[in-house]
Amino acid sequence: MAETSDVARTMQSMIELDGGSLIFATSFGYFDPYMIEMANKYSQAEFRHCGGLWQDGCIPTTRAPISGISAWRNI
Structure with missing residues (x-):
């Protein structure tokens, strides 16, 4: 999928229609x-990103958990 508003x-849709958490x-x-x-x-919902971009203090505060996964482990 292109990196456009289609992502959001x-x-x-995954959360509202499919009950994704x-x-x-x-x-x-x-x-x-x-x-x-x-x-x-x-x-x-809980959000994970496999690229390891997330680091404490490096992203805006969100109401939902966000964490990064690098090599299948939390960083």
């Missing part, structure tokens, strides 16, 4: 702003 719409963002371009935006909107 797809995450929104854990979102894995798999592209660097999905993280900022799309995943951060959705984490602020959907505090009941």
Whole structure:
């Protein structure tokens, strides 16, 4: 999927229509702003990014958990 607003719409659909509670963002371009935006909107969901971009204090505070995964472990 292209790194456009379609990313946010797809995450929104996964949460609202499919009842998703854990979102894995798999592209660097999905993280900022799309995943951060959705984490602020959907505090009941949990968000993970496999690119390791997340670090404490390096992203805006969100209402939902965001964490980075690098080599299948939390960083």
